[in-house]
Amino acid sequence: MSLAHRIIPCLDTDGSRVVKGVHFEGLRDAGDPVELAARYNVEGADELVVLDIAAVRDNRPTFLETIRRVAEQLSIPLAAGGGIRSLHDARAVVGAGADKITLNTAAVERPDLIGELSREFGAQAIVLAIDARRETDFWQVRVRGGRVATTLDAQDWARRGVELGAGEILLTSVDRDGTQSGFDVSLTSAISHCVSVPVIASGGAKIPQHFLEVFTTGSADAALAASIFHEKAQSIRALKSFLQANGVEVRLPC
Amino acid sequence: MRVTLIDYGAGNVTSVARALRRLGAEVSCTNRPKELTAAKCLILPGVGHCAALLSSLDAHALRQPLLDALAQATPFLGICLGLQALYESSEEAPDLSGLGLLQGRVTHLPLNVKIPHMGWNQLRSLHTSQLLKGISPEAYFYFAHSYAAPVAGSGSAAVCAHGRDFTAVLEQDRLFGVQFHPEKSGAPGAKLLENFLRIAA
Numbered sequence: 001m002s003l004a005h006r007i008i009p010c011l012d013t014d015g016s017r018v019v020k021g022v023h024f025e026g027l028r029d030a031g032d033p034v035e036l037a038a039r040y041n042v043e044g045a046d047e048l049v050v051l052d053i054a055a056v057r058d059n060r061p062t063f064l065e066t067i068r069r070v071a072e073q074l075s076i077p078l079a080a081g082g083g084i085r086s087l088h089d090a091r092a093v094v095g096a097g098a099d100k101i102t103l104n105t106a107a108v109e110r111p112d113l114i115g116e117l118s119r120e121f122g123a124q125a126i127v128l129a130i131d132a133r134r135e136t137d138f139w140q141v142r143v144r145g146g147r148v149a150t151t152l153d154a155q156d157w158a159r160r161g162v163e164l165g166a167g168e169i170l171l172t173s174v175d176r177d178g179t180q181s182g183f184d185v186s187l188t189s190a191i192s193h194c195v196s197v198p199v200i201a202s203g204g205a206k207i208p209q210h211f212l213e214v215f216t217t218g219s220a221d222a223a224l225a226a227s228i229f230h231e232k233a234q235s236i237r238a239l240k241s242f243l244q245a246n247g248v249e250v251r252l253p254c
Numbered sequence: 255m256r257v258t259l260i261d262y263g264a265g266n267v268t269s270v271a272r273a274l275r276r277l278g279a280e281v282s283c284t285n286r287p288k289e290l291t292a293a294k295c296l297i298l299p300g301v302g303h304c305a306a307l308l309s310s311l312d313a314h315a316l317r318q319p320l321l322d323a324l325a326q327a328t329p330f331l332g333i334c335l336g337l338q339a340l341y342e343s344s345e346e347a348p349d350l351s352g353l354g355l356l357q358g359r360v361t362h363l364p365l366n367v368k369i370p371h372m373g374w375n376q377l378r379s380l381h382t383s384q385l386l387k388g389i390s391p392e393a394y395f396y397f398a399h400s401y402a403a404p405v406a407g408s409g410s411a412a413v414c415a416h417g418r419d420f421t422a423v424l425e426q427d428r429l430f431g432v433q434f435h436p437e438k439s440g441a442p443g444a445k446l447l448e449n450f451l452r453i454a455a
Contacts, residue, residue, distance in 0.1 A: 168372060
């Protein structure tokens with residue numbers, strides 16, 4: 001009896017439709033978020049993330065409606081993010097049915113946002129998303145969908161984010177994202193060992209072995225993927241059976 | 255079945271209400287003292303900070319009506335913070351008193367494990383449980399918390415462990431509580447809520 005490692009499908013949306021593409025380039029339609037959410041809810045996903053990757057101001061009502069319709073389908077937790085810059089934005093997202101809020105660029109630009117939201121909703125509701133790229137001797141934090149460099153070291157930023165009130169880290173390897181060459185296990189392990197909160201690994205997943213590596217060597221608490229689930233290249237149930245057979249605690253529906 | 259959800263302003267009433275409506279319950283959400291006293295069955299959901307819950311109960315003058323309703327044996331289910339609020343006090347809100355219906359203090363989970371305790375975990379049964387009736391002992395439930403109730407007395411029907419054992423399912427007469435979120439716990443969570451509705455009917 002111990003905490004199960006979580007498998008989390010991610011819906012990257014343009015506000016209303018799930019899209020696929022590496023960092024805004026060559027975006028193409030990958031389905032209806034409500035249909036996908038309903039499917040993942042019964043297939044054994046442990047949680048769902050829905051992101052507004054465009055995060056255009058005028059588009060907010062559309063994204064909130066998407067959160068509302070997705071939440072209606074779920075009996076598992078839902079995290080939502082993209083373009084949340086204030087307590088006001090966060091209240092709207094939580095009011096639409098999200099259990100957790102993910103923060104990325106806005107938290108880098110104004111770190112106090114983490115504490116403001118954490119005090120209102122609790123640390124368990126605040127996910128700090130960190131996009132990190134390997135440099136010669138450290139991992140650099142990137143913002144705006146991974147395109148823009150910052151001066152932050154990912155390990156320092158993760159520790160700081162937790163001190164400020166984040167209850168979870170969603171860690172994406174910019175180098176691996178979209179490559180399907182496996183999670184960045186050393187990045188995940190480094191971050192997981194420098195913070196006291198759970199870490200969700202993201203970027204690069206293709207085959208069950210990749211998940212096994214990131215849960216064991218990478219010490220991840222959860223792992224996130226998008227297109228391999230959307231396109232049915234990988235079933236969640238088969239993935240979990242593989243992990244269980246290899247000694248990783250997972251939740252199999254019973 | 256008519257259920258009154260206590261909406262003190264900082265909880266996740268929407269998802270709990272949705273889960274209950276799926277089971278056919280008639281749900282009303284309120285922060286009015288009178289409606290608590292008149293309720294057939296009460297649920298106190300909770301996420302976030304314990305101080306927010308307790309001070310909000312006081313700000314809406316809900317503490318006494320809630321205690322009155324429980325004294326009349328109105329069936330009650332506390333979820334997450336809603337369970338923690340039943341104890342005498344919580345380390346998370348040291349300046350405020352809990353509802354004091356159960357002895358003991360809610361304390362922080364040990365620091366040798368990842369905090370918050372976040373995700374799906376299993377239970378260990380201590381007593382026969384009405385809430386867990388018909389649910390596989392292997393079932394997982396969704397937890398998201400950093401503080402937890404002690405294991406004490408005959409009320410602790412099932413425990414969970416994360417750094418230490420804590421009360422995960424509480425049953426004492428008409429008083430029920432769960433540390434996890436049944437509204438986010440898939441089929442076993444729905445079954446637990448269904449069991450509560452049946453007990454309360």
